[in-house]
Amino acid sequence: MAVISMTDDLEDFESLLEPDFDAKQFGNDLLKITNNNDATILDLNTPLKKLNYDLHEVDSRIDQLINNKPLEMIELVYRNEHVNSTIVDELKPSLEYLNMSYDRLKTQVLDPYERARKVQLALSKVYQTSFLLRGALVYIHLSNKLNTASKIAQLNISTAVNVASLHYQLQITLEENENLKSLRKIKELEQKIVTPNKRELITFLSLQMSKECLNSIKIKSNKEIISQLAYSLFLLSPQEFASSINKIILSNVTVSSQILSKTINSIRMFPEAFKDVVEKGYNIYTLETILRNIKTDNVTAAAKSSVANKAHLSHLLSEYTSTRNIKAGPSTPRDLFWNKVSSNFKKDFEISVNRGGPVGKALLKNEDFIIDTIKQNMEKSSDSSDYQKYLDMMLGSVSIISK
Incomplete structure (x- = not known):
């Protein structure tokens, strides 16, 4: 029934048969209608009477309908029974066929698929376990x-190179199967053997690199x-590779800066001293050439993990330059060497010139001598014609005497 007003004769029951009929909402509306909002006591008797009245009215209408149209009612009942019987008889074969088809589908497809899925899951776990054990065996073998x-x-040096290759193979093994790191045995080997040995090996290789780059010979x-x-x-x-190259370069920078600084007070020593500096610059050029000739095409990401998402690099020189921050200064070994040497020499040279005295006057007086010495020797700093920018750096370090 829709919302009932006081004037409603309660004879319209169509709303009770609607699909969206809500008994709770109907009862709530009935209570609101039969109660005053200002009342402090809830009246339940009145709505109950109205509901009882409706029930009696419905019963009365049903009795009246049966009494007035008995044949139509009987016919309607038989018709419904006939329709239901017809529907069941016609649908039964189809339903049975569907059941048979589903049973066949379940037997021939669904059940085998479920078994295959379980087998596949088991095989996947077996494969993962096998892959993990294989990696563990390889790691244990290499660590032994x-x-x-x-x-x-x-x-x-020979042993160190071989041992470094073993460490690299260990890195690859861990890279291919990161789950190895969770195994207790692998952790023990890493802590007791691999890591200590790697630290010792890095120190040895770095020291030997410095020794082999000690002089021109x-x-x-x-x-x-x-x-x-x-x-x-x-x-x-x-990281240690780049650090070792930096140490070699800066060591040569320190020696070269000391050599040039000593010539300021005795400028006639400058040509011989500058030849020594150029020779050290040539050593850095040779080091650059060596690094450029060492290809890194086959190196995996494990050895390049320090630089994230970088482009593929083809030789050690580009690997070295990629680790340097361009904003922080020069990127190649020669850039770093000549930039530092010229900067240090310029600082000492300008201090002496600005201070004046016999030393400053001697520097100003020998302008052509100093510049010609730099120009004549810088060509020997490399085997190529790309030394011009380094020549400009060194000329810039003594530019104060040309002003």
Whole structure:
């Protein structure tokens, strides 16, 4: 029934048969109608009477309908029974066929698929376990070889290069199966053998690199050894590789700056001293050439993890330059060397000129001599014609005497 007003005769029951009829809402509306909003006591008797009245009215109308139209009612009942019987009889074969089809589908497709899915899941777990165990066996084997090599032979360059290769293979193994790191045995080997040995090896390789690049004779005659040391160090740690190259360059910068600084008070020593500096610059050029010739195409991401999402690099020189912040200064070894040397010399040179006295006057008086010495020797700083920018740097370091 819709919302009932006081004047409603309660004879319209169509709303009770609507699909969206809500008994709670109907009862709530009936209570609101039969109660005053200002009343403090809820009247339930009146709505109950109205409902009872409706029930009696419905019963009365049903009796009246049966009494007035008995044949129509009987016919309607039989018609409904006939319709239901017809629907059941006609649908039964189809339903049985559907049941048979579903049973066949379940037997031939669904059940085998479910079994196959379970087998696939089991095989996947077996494969994962097998892959993990294989990786663990490889790691254990390599760490044992690493431990044996570190105990039997005294560490030398040849042994160090071989051991670095073992460390690189360990990195690849971990990279291919990161779940290995969760195994207790792998953690123990990492802590007790691999990590300590790697630290010792990095220190050794870095020290040997510095020794082999100590002077012109060594760096020219031991290019192959330097290549092996540089590549091995890079495989172990790109950061330590770059740091070692920086140390070699800055060591040469320090010596060169000291050599040039001493000539300021005795400018006639400048040509010989500048030749020594140019020779050291050539050593840095040789080091650059060595690094450029060491290809890194086959190095995996494990050895390049320090630089995220970087483009593919083809040789160690580009690997080195990629680790340097361009904003912080020069990027190549020669850039760094000549920039530092010219900057240090310029500072000392300008202080002496500005201070005046015999030293400052001698520097000003020998302007052509100093500039000609720089121009004549810088060509020997490399085997190519790209030395011009470094020549400009060195000329800029003494530019105060040209003003």
